[in-house]
Amino acid sequence: MADLPKTFEPRAIEERWYAHWESGGLFRPERGEQEPWTIVMPPPNVTGSLHIGHALDITLQDVLTRRERMLGKDALWVVGTDHAGIATQMVVERNLEERQDKRTNYSRDQFVAKVWEWKAESGGAITRQLRRLGASCDWAHERFTMDEGFSKAVTHVFVELHKRGLAYRDKRLVNWDPKFQTAISDLEVETREVQGKFWTLSYPLADGSGAIQVATTRPETMLADMAVAVHPEDERYKSLIGKQVKHPITGRLIPIVADEHADPQLGSGAVKITPGHDFDDFEVGKRAGFKPAEMLNMFDATAHVVQTSDSLIPEQLLGLSREDARKAVVELLEAQDAIERVEDRVIPTPYGDRSGVVIEPWLTDQWYVDAAKLAKPAIEAVKSGKIKIVPETWAKTWFNWLENIQPWCVSRQLWWGHRIPAWYAEDGHVFVAETEEDARAEGGGKPLRQDEDVLDTWFSSALWPFATLGWPDETEDLKRHYPNDVLISGFDILFFWDARMAMQGIEFMGEVPWRTLYLHGLVRDAQGQKMSKSKGNTVDPLGLIDKYGADALRFTLAAMESQGRDIKLDEKRVEGYRNFATKLWNAARFLQMNGVGASDSIAAPAAELPVNRWIIGEVVETLAKLDAAFDELRYDEMADAIYHFVWGTFCDWYVELIKGTFDEETKAVASWAFDQILVMLHPLMPFITEDLWAAMGERPYELIVARWPEPEAQVDPQAKSELDWLVRLVSEVRSARTELNVPPSAKLNLFAADASEETAACLDRNHAMISRLARLDSIQLSAFPGTGAAQVVVDEATFALPLEGVIDFESERDRLSKGAAAAEKERDSLAQRLSNPNFTERAKPEAVDKARADHEAKSAEAGRLRAALERLG
RNA sequence: GGGCGCGUAGCUCAGUGGUAGAGCACACCCUUCACACGGGUGGGGUCGUAGGUUCAAACCCUACCGCGCCCACCA
Numbered sequence: 012m013a014d015l016p017k018t019f020e021p022r023a024i025e026e027r028w029y030a031h032w033e034s035g036g037l038f039r040p041e042r043g044e045q046e047p048w049t050i051v052m053p054p055p056n057v058t059g060s061l062h063i064g065h066a067l068d069i070t071l072q073d074v075l076t077r078r079e080r081m082l083g084k085d086a087l088w089v090v091g092t093d094h095a096g097i098a099t100q101m102v103v104e105r106n107l108e109e110r111q112d113k114r115t116n117y118s119r120d121q122f123v124a125k126v127w128e129w130k131a132e133s134g135g136a137i138t139r140q141l142r143r144l145g146a147s148c149d150w151a152h153e154r155f156t157m158d159e160g161f162s163k164a165v166t167h168v169f170v171e172l173h174k175r176g177l178a179y180r181d182k183r184l185v186n187w188d189p190k191f192q193t194a195i196s197d198l199e200v201e202t203r204e205v206q207g208k209f210w211t212l213s214y215p216l217a218d219g220s221g222a223i224q225v226a227t228t229r230p231e232t233m234l235a236d237m238a239v240a241v242h243p244e245d246e247r248y249k250s251l252i253g254k255q256v257k258h259p260i261t262g263r264l265i266p267i268v269a270d271e272h273a274d275p276q277l278g279s280g281a282v283k284i285t286p287g288h289d290f291d292d293f294e295v296g297k298r299a300g301f302k303p304a305e306m307l308n309m310f311d312a313t314a315h316v317v318q319t320s321d322s323l324i325p326e327q328l329l330g331l332s333r334e335d336a337r338k339a340v341v342e343l344l345e346a347q348d349a350i351e352r353v354e355d356r357v358i359p360t361p362y363g364d365r366s367g368v369v370i371e372p373w374l375t376d377q378w379y380v381d382a383a384k385l386a387k388p389a390i391e392a393v394k395s396g397k398i399k400i401v402p403e404t405w406a407k408t409w410f411n412w413l414e415n416i417q418p419w420c421v422s423r424q425l426w427w428g429h430r431i432p433a434w435y436a437e438d439g440h441v442f443v444a445e446t447e448e449d450a451r452a453e454g455g456g457k458p459l460r461q462d463e464d465v466l467d468t469w470f471s472s473a474l475w476p477f478a479t480l481g482w483p484d485e486t487e488d489l490k491r492h493y494p495n496d497v498l499i500s501g502f503d504i505l506f507f508w509d510a511r512m513a514m515q516g517i518e519f520m521g522e523v524p525w526r527t528l529y530l531h532g533l534v535r536d537a538q539g540q541k542m543s544k545s546k547g548n549t550v551d552p553l554g555l556i557d558k559y560g561a562d563a564l565r566f567t568l569a570a571m572e573s574q575g576r577d578i579k580l581d582e583k584r585v586e587g588y589r590n591f592a593t594k595l596w597n598a599a600r601f602l603q604m605n606g607v608g609a610s611d612s613i614a615a616p617a618a619e620l621p622v623n624r625w626i627i628g629e630v631v632e633t634l635a636k637l638d639a640a641f642d643e644l645r646y647d648e649m650a651d652a653i654y655h656f657v658w659g660t661f662c663d664w665y666v667e668l669i670k671g672t673f674d675e676e677t678k679a680v681a682s683w684a685f686d687q688i689l690v691m692l693h694p695l696m697p698f699i700t701e702d703l704w705a706a707m708g709e710r711p712y713e714l715i716v717a718r719w720p721e722p723e724a725q726v727d728p729q730a731k732s733e734l735d736w737l738v739r740l741v742s743e744v745r746s747a748r749t750e751l752n753v754p755p756s757a758k759l760n761l762f763a764a765d766a767s768e769e770t771a772a773c774l775d776r777n778h779a780m781i782s783r784l785a786r787l788d789s790i791q792l793s794a795f796p797g798t799g800a801a802q803v804v805v806d807e808a809t810f811a812l813p814l815e816g817v818i819d820f821e822s823e824r825d826r827l828s829k830g831a832a833a834a835e836k837e838r839d840s841l842a843q844r845l846s847n848p849n850f851t852e853r854a855k856p857e858a859v860d861k862a863r864a865d866h867e868a869k870s871a872e873a874g875r876l877r878a879a880l881e882r883l884g
Numbered sequence: 885g886g887g888c889g890c891g892u893a894g895c896u897c898a899g900u901g902g903u904a905g906a907g908c909a910c911a912c913c914c915u916u917c918a919c920a921c922g923g924g925u926g927g928g929g930u931c932g933u934a935g936g937u938u939c940a941a942a943c944c945c946u947a948c949c950g951c952g953c954c955c956a957c958c959a
Contacts, residue, residue, distance in 0.1 A: 601918030849939035
């Protein structure tokens with residue numbers, strides 16, 4: 012048994028134990044015969060570094076994984092990284108820019124090679140950081156979404172979806188990001204409220220009979236106007252329907268059409284229609300008979316003005332940015348007095364969530380996935396309970412999103428990612444196939460050109476629960492570990508990732524990806540603000556680990572994780588749990604000094620002494636609480652149960668009680684109970700527990716693979732009530748001492764009056780412990796004959812502590828009166844309730860019985876306290 | 885415009901139809917031979933507001949006030 016150093020230094024042990032676990036293959040021992048248990052880690056971006064949100068996510072997963080492993084299961088925690096298309100391409104492009112270089116100086120293949128180079132050099136930062144947290148995942152089979160095998164799965168899925176008619180190419184408006192020059196999905200667009208203007212413009216009728224006023228928030232797009240719409244029932248405009256308008260800047264003749272989209276209440280009631288640059292207008296345009304291919308486009312990929320196909324945009328506007336074009340157009344309109352009104356207004360404006368620039372609706376050919384079809388079984392899976400969402404309030408959000416889902420744009424105009432397996436012949440014919448050879452075969456040997464685009468990163472990560480297990484091959488892992496048991500993710504990726512995993516998993520595996528979906532909240536700063544780099548209020552988990560240890564950080568995050576609500580992280584909490592670790596450490600030191608080491612039995616040792624029988628029962632009850640908390644995924648309750656047991660029960664009472672009496676039985680029980688603590692605490696605090704496990708003695712195996720306790724031992728009710736009584740007695744005496752300002756060093760005599768035989772026996776059995784903890788000189792089973800004693804009431808007995816001359820009668824009278832008054836107040840309120848026939852007749856019988864019993868107890872207590880007050884004189 | 889969540893001790897949060905809990909902070913005492921990252925004791929809450937249901941509500945219902953988030957095409 013190694014002597015423990017005086018203080019606990021997390022730094023010194025964390026690295027050593029992690030390396031030991033990993034090199035020893037202890038994260039996934041060979042357990043092919045055992046029941047499998049599976050969880051996949053949301054693959055962090057390969058460009059990422061560990062932030063506090065990861066720390067929470069990883070902690071929650073590791074806690075479950077470690078326990079399942081201790082339960083003896085073949086626990087698999089899949090780990091890997093995501094190629095993160097846009098993010099990674101950006102990083103590499105930025106590196107090039109720093110050297111006055113740029114992506115377009117290279118061929119596609121050359122650039123992609125550079126990305127792989129970057130990944131090899133600096134792509135693994137986050138995986139090192141996961142280790143610092145103690146993540147016990149299966150590194151031996153670490154995956155990457157661009158690995159050959161995984162890529163094969165991605166291609167296969169796309170080809171299959173195409174075959175099944177669930178992936179198709181379409182020309183329609185997409186959310187175009189002019190900064191990254193790629194399409195993005197609806198989910199990657201965030202709407203921000205921006206202060207803008209609402210213009211009312213005057214468009215002259217072509218026949219010279221007047222003008223019609225139209226409203227817009229984006230005057231620059233008028234250059235591609237193709238119609239003016241009015242409501243079919245709007246009396247003001249009915250007669251104009253079918254007439255033409257001469258566009259004030261381009262001179263284009265455009266029709267006035269009837270469409271319900273035009274809201275008579277809004278602005279003038281007439282609206283300009285720009286089908287190529289507005290989602291609503293696109294629909295109106297289609298209804299008005301325009302084909303997407305005919306719709307006018309006035310922007311290039313960077314959102315600068317280009318000539319429309321009818322060449323009607325004035326020369327001086329070409330090449331202008333959106334912003335400049337707006338100014339120029341407004342000036343031109345002002346010059347011809349065509350602006351009726353300008354109002355200030357808050358405009359909901361779409362922004363790219365990564366680029367931060369305004370998204371342009373742009374008419375392009377893209378690949379879409381028929382999400383609505385895939386969504387149906389995913390909705391059903393939750394409805395039927397095949398997937399259980401925790402907390403279940405999120406189910407509503409799940410349904411709401413999936414029921415209203417739009418086609419998913421999956422093509423991206425990037426170089427880094429899974430290239431879309433589609434090939435085009437010169438006649439435009441498209442062949443979708445797993446390989447170029449297959450495509451060529453299908454195309455009859457015609458020359459083919461592969462699609463330039465790559466797939467949305469989320470398209471591939473949606474396959475994570477099965478493609479990491481070897482799919483489409485039918486591997487042993489796949490058979491054993493799909494469906495996964497649980498998925499843990501932040502609710503911020505519920506749509507991006509979770510829902511898409513469910514859709515793809517059900518479509519391709521015929522089975523839900525996981526049985527339970529646990530959603531946790533976001534970590535916020537102590538003020539409740541969302542953490543962001545720009546605000547500078549981020550908490551660096553690695554800094555906290557350096558300062559307080561990984562165990563303390565993990566325990567904090569678990570303790571604060573309650574049913575998915577957001578976590579306001581306060582460093583003080585981490586400090587507090589670091590103190591908890593130190594407390595445990597010192598308890599171990601103390602036990603060690605007294606000859607307590609590793610327990611030699613898994614089952615609770617036989618014990619005679621009440622204190623030992625009691626602590627065994629307390630372990631059993633703590634285990635039950637923990638097991639229940641695990642079953643319900645209540646991390647706060649797990650932390651709470653073990654924290655209070657270790658500190659409030661084991662350290663504060665058991666260790667204090669057994670001080671000085673380390674007989675063989677006590678040593679055996681203390682060893683066993685402490686071992687149970689280490690086992691039960693290990694999922695939350697793996698490092699310190701593993702270290703203490705080793706420090707306490709020779710072990711046949713590491714704690715990480717030790718067995719989670721089974722509730723074999725019993726709670727002894729007798730011992731429980733005896734120790735419960737003892738704790739109350741000691742607490743009462745201590746309280747009286749403090750309130751009466753008795754110096755801690757003074758030892759008192761205790762007289763017990765009215766003690767039952769049982770109480771007398773308890774006093775006798777435990778007199779040494781009671782005397783030490785309550786600082787007593789002697790205990791006598793008789794009423795104190797004199798006056799001037801402090802008195803405390805515990806159950807039926809009244810105890811007197813003579814304080815000859817020391818006692819302050821006033822203080823003691825106050826103290827006793829306060830206690831009596833409190834008891835009487837409760838007694839009276841219970842009496843009142845019991846005198847109400849409505850209560851005794853209608854309330855549950857248990858409630859009535861309990862009220863009666865409580866009433867009796869409170870009456871007796873009040874009586875004893877009043878009697879004590881009398882005696883005081 | 886829909887949907888969700890939250891408002892409980894100074895702070896951060898649990899909580900259950902039957903007389904309010906924890907941690908931290910605070911006050912007082914203690915250099916007791918594991919631990920001052922400690923020990924002991926204590927103060928502190930009309931459980932957002934107003935109604936309703938009930939024998940009984942902080943817990944259920946309704947409305948309102950305040951805060952936050954998500955979804956949605958009001959040009």
